[in-house]
Amino acid sequence: MTQPKTQTEQLMEAMRDRLQKTFGQELVVELFPENPSIYRLNHARGAILLAYGKSTFGGSEAVDSIFQTRNIVIRLTLVFRQLNGKDGVISSLDQIRACLTGWFAPHCDQACRPVAEQFIGHMQGVWQYGQDFALRATQLQVMGPEDGPLLKQVRFEEDQ
Template sequence: MSQTTAILDAFAAQLKNTFGQQLAVELFPEKPSGYRLNHPRGAILVAFGNSKFGEPEALDAVFQQRNMTIPLTLVFRQLNGRDGVITYLDAIRDCLTGWYPPHCDNACRPVDEVFIGQVAGLWQYTQRFAIRATQLQQAGFGG
């Protein structure tokens, strides 16, 4: 399993462990335009956002910091109140802040939260988290 896939699966598992009785937790759909919210309250969709790599830290092999952003898309039927997306923004942030995904040497930390809009009666927000892993040169590749 790739490092990125393992991290995404771990995010989904962490969120399911905490919110699985309350919300749907899924990987971001292959065809977002065809996504249908089937849960009565809402869903957390986990995606890979980007990686930025630091300068190599060794002269004889590639060893770099991999700073990653993991965006969550929240799709909810309600904006405010106990079952609303605003309440869950706080709960999800509390769940992930300080948690260590696999392959990471820094704890998960929030980056930003942005209102996407309301589409077909569903409230949508994105919540992005930063993590840091290490990129290593694989044996047998390179010079």
């Protein structure tokens, strides 16, 4: 039996699909490689690589269970052959930011927003930039059935 996808997996898949729909004719959009040291850019222009960055959690908002905000950061790594111009990474940073800013991802109660962009490096004719986006979801405690006997009959004092 196949396990259902987790909240994070569904979020990553939805973001990848949104970027693929918008930029799929021009760029490669895929999850960050398992072994980045051997990653090779095979596309003529560039690639958007998605990676789960981190989550931070707020305090519990309930007294009888765990109910807290989950602040998520997704890191995009842009790997491009050109720096400037219409096919360059700088232009794509703006286009990707416009695509994701204000988008509501599944399980999120706050729209996607950019939080950081930075130059990562240049090696062997390839430019790399990082772009971080924040989203907010809710983390809930998984509640299973309680141990012990089940309540089978209720008697109120007024009934006696």
